[in-house]
Amino acid sequence: MKNLLKLSNLHVFRGETQILWDISLQVAEGEKVAILGSNGAGKSTLLLSIMGALPSNIGKIHFADRLITGLKAYQIIREGLALVPEGRRVYRDMTVWENLEIGAYPKRGRKDKDRTRAHIIQLFPILAERKHQAAGTLSGGEQQMLAIGRALMSRPRMLFIDELSLGLAPLITKDIFKVLDALSSETTILLVEQNVEQALKHSERAYILESGRITRSGPSDDLAKDEDIRRAYLGL
Numbered sequence: 001m002k003n004l005l006k007l008s009n010l011h012v013f014r015g016e017t018q019i020l021w022d023i024s025l026q027v028a029e030g031e032k033v034a035i036l037g038s039n040g041a042g043k044s045t046l047l048l049s050i051m052g053a054l055p056s057n058i059g060k061i062h063f064a065d066r067l068i069t070g071l072k073a074y075q076i077i078r079e080g081l082a083l084v085p086e087g088r089r090v091y092r093d094m095t096v097w098e099n100l101e102i103g104a105y106p107k108r109g110r111k112d113k114d115r116t117r118a119h120i121i122q123l124f125p126i127l128a129e130r131k132h133q134a135a136g137t138l139s140g141g142e143q144q145m146l147a148i149g150r151a152l153m154s155r156p157r158m159l160f161i162d163e164l165s166l167g168l169a170p171l172i173t174k175d176i177f178k179v180l181d182a183l184s185s186e187t188t189i190l191l192v193e194q195n196v197e198q199a200l201k202h203s204e205r206a207y208i209l210e211s212g213r214i215t216r217s218g219p220s221d222d223l224a225k226d227e228d229i230r231r232a233y234l235g236l
């Protein structure tokens, strides 16, 4: 399969502090890949860096065969990357529909907007029921659905999801992961998660990030069986 995203020897700094060291990874078109690690490992920093939100990095980032290192965030979004940020960050005072509308703002999303929204509603029917409600009045799970829907409105080639499960009840988390399984036939997905058990279940491959370095990688099924990983992350 062809690589859609490729990081080569990426080093990322926040201010003077180096947060990520020598990160190399690839995600093929159509793959569902997870980056796992505990709080503070550098997962969000990695996604923000790829999205062009942290300009201070060394190394190469290729997306769809194009070198995107150094591009501005809006240019990267235009290339077809979309991020569902940690903590969801929906516009609380705006309605569900208005939040989706904002997601369609990048050029790729303006075309076929109604069709894209209809598709998102098929994935998350509750968003149609709540369309005139302020996003701040939704439950945590519904806000996560809205945040994913908003990102999908730009019709991305690749979707980043930062901590889907954070603060959500296990059953809700499971439901949303199931929708992602359905979605993965149409979009390439990179998940970042502290919830190692769920993320391994719903990804094909995974990388383990520890203190800013990738320490392990492989098929998710293999990692889920691995003794060290079970001890460190699954409490077994």
Ligand SMILES: Nc1ncnc2c1ncn2[C@@H]1O[C@H](COP(=O)(O)OP(=O)(O)O)[C@@H](O)[C@H]1O
Pocket (backbone or CB within 6 Å): 014, 015, 017, 019, 037, 038, 039, 040, 041, 042, 043, 044, 045, 046
């Ligand atoms: N705005 C910031 N400025 C400086 N350092 C930061 C900032 N945000 C996070 N960090 C540091 O970067 C490291 C990685 O954080 P983060 O990427 O948020 O980890 P994760 O998403 O895996 O929990 C942590 O040591 C954190 O303290």
Ligand SMILES: [Mg+2]
Pocket (backbone or CB within 6 Å): 043, 044, 045, 086, 162, 163
């Ligand atoms: Mg994070």
